Amino acid sequence: IIRAQGITPAFHPHVGTWAETEEETRFVLDTTDASVLGFGPDMGHLAWAGADAAQLVRDYADRVASVHIKDLDLGLAAKGREAGWDYRKTVLAGLWSEPGHGNADIAGFVGALPDDFDGWLIIEVDRGARPTPEESVRLCGEWARRNA
Template identity: 45%
Template sequence: MTLTRDHFSLNTLQWITVSLGDSTGDPGSVGWEFDRPSFLARQPIVLGQVRDAGFSSVMLEVLPTQTLQAYARVVADSGLKVTPGYVHIGLPEEFGRDHTGDDEAHFRWFDGIRRRAEESLYLGLDRVFLAADMAPGRPRIDEAAASGHAFDAARLDRVVNVIGEAAEVLTAEGVTPALHNHVGTWIETEAEYDHVLDAISPSLLAAGPDIGHLAWTGTDVVAWVAAHADRISDLHVKDMDLALAKTAREKKTPYFDVMAERFFLEPGLGDVPIREALAELPDDFGGTVLIEVDKPSMEPFESAKTSWAWIAENYPAAPTEAHR
């Protein structure tokens, strides 16, 4: 198919993970800034740089420190559009919650899912990426990343149940969930991802892969996209050093030890066959291709401009798109 530049959007990770990986990786301590009140003042600047880099859209990300209405105003002021955001759900028992016999507590476990449905619909979106939450203790973060570490078939089936319930909640609100894989979660490897997709009806759950994270686990992402193309509603793409990824898997390296290396790269600077994978999408693909640089290899604004330059070099302007 022929993707155009209008298919592409950006997640603003560049601006909040510059130092992430230099220490423990704990949110709020080494660069993860979305949850800090101080980021409110930076948000309009960041969105302006996304626009000035060349992008016309950005991933939906309402800050926990702002109202939905305030976020909508900031985005409108930036001149950007929003594209599908991201929501995750964990296993209650791994977070110290026993919902046995407590229907109300179990119902409330999905409140965050409902809020993201509300955010999506308010901003005119009807799709969202749905992922498993990082498990406390983080064995796939702190012990070994991208290798299916500590696999447990029964636990994966529990993940299927919870993901399925979350998908039902979203679908009931008119939002289509797309299953998202992520290194560090219980849906990490190709086999785990496919297991969940096979267990839940396509009518309830689309596919929303991160082909960078799949490549990190050693998956042939071109073949994977080709095999699942008709189920993909939207996808994340990222580039990385796949030789480093292979070495890190073999050595059972923790997530943030890998991230501390020059591992994540702007599109076109690494080894992930992004263009070849995207070429396997169906001709009528109408979703979003979300560019992510989990940790930039250069200054954030330069990273965004480099990312857009790769898009502009490889994909044509949409027929109705004005020249930038």
């Protein structure tokens, strides 16, 4: 029904849902026909779960409908996983940052997209690292202009 309306439904793995890890992501995509479900990876949430988001994009390139660009502190994500922190504790410790202010491989993730990718690139900051939302949005816009 959704595809008949010209919309591509896309599976979006996310922390706190029934599918957040690389293994769970692969299971959903491998057991659902591509004609039924696309892929909308969130590089930050996949990285938080320890997944290789760029490799997932390469492996399911024909299904990628949109992507969420997100930067984070990968060391803090690993520390939180090793210590058994929940998502909230990891976020409050400073997990997320504006693009270009963390150490995620955004260029590698975007570079993994197929050459003919024409979907949405969504810049997202779950919890900005700046004092105000306006400052966070300004930094996101500056990053987008530099990397367009």
